[in-house]
Amino acid sequence: MSAAPEITVQELAQKLALLDANPSVQLIDVREPEEAALAHIEGFDILPLSQFPLWSETIFQRYDPEAETLVLCHHGVRSQQMCQWLRQIGFKQVSNIRGGIDAYSRLVDANIPQY
Numbered sequence: 001m002s003a004a005p006e007i008t009v010q011e012l013a014q015k016l017a018l019l020d021a022n023p024s025v026q027l028i029d030v031r032e033p034e035e036a037a038l039a040h041i042e043g044f045d046i047l048p049l050s051q052f053p054l055w056s057e058t059i060f061q062r063y064d065p066e067a068e069t070l071v072l073c074h075h076g077v078r079s080q081q082m083c084q085w086l087r088q089i090g091f092k093q094v095s096n097i098r099g100g101i102d103a104y105s106r107l108v109d110a111n112i113p114q115y
Helices: 009-017 033-038 049-062 077-088 100-107
Strands: 026-029 068-072 093-097
Touching: 009 068, 009 100, 049 077, 068 077, 068 100, 077 093, 093 100
Parallel strands: 026 068, 068 093
Antiparallel strands: none
């Protein structure tokens, strides 16, 4: 399967600004809890890729496969893996956030710490 579509961190910022108007957007962060403790973006659910066996079987109870789903990690590699898996199991509108939280911190919100 080809790589999932990507959005820029600037596009993410626009979507986050409109989140109240479009609450159906699903936000997933696949970084480790320790990473999320260092730096996070409000509204993202933490689903560590390393804990995949613990949450993978509940994915359809937690998320709507028809809704827009945006996936984040540190630089965009783990989130791309998650996007590919979500697409394989039937999620329709999945996008990887290019550059991850590192790019978001550098290009959008300098208040988010870099690590």
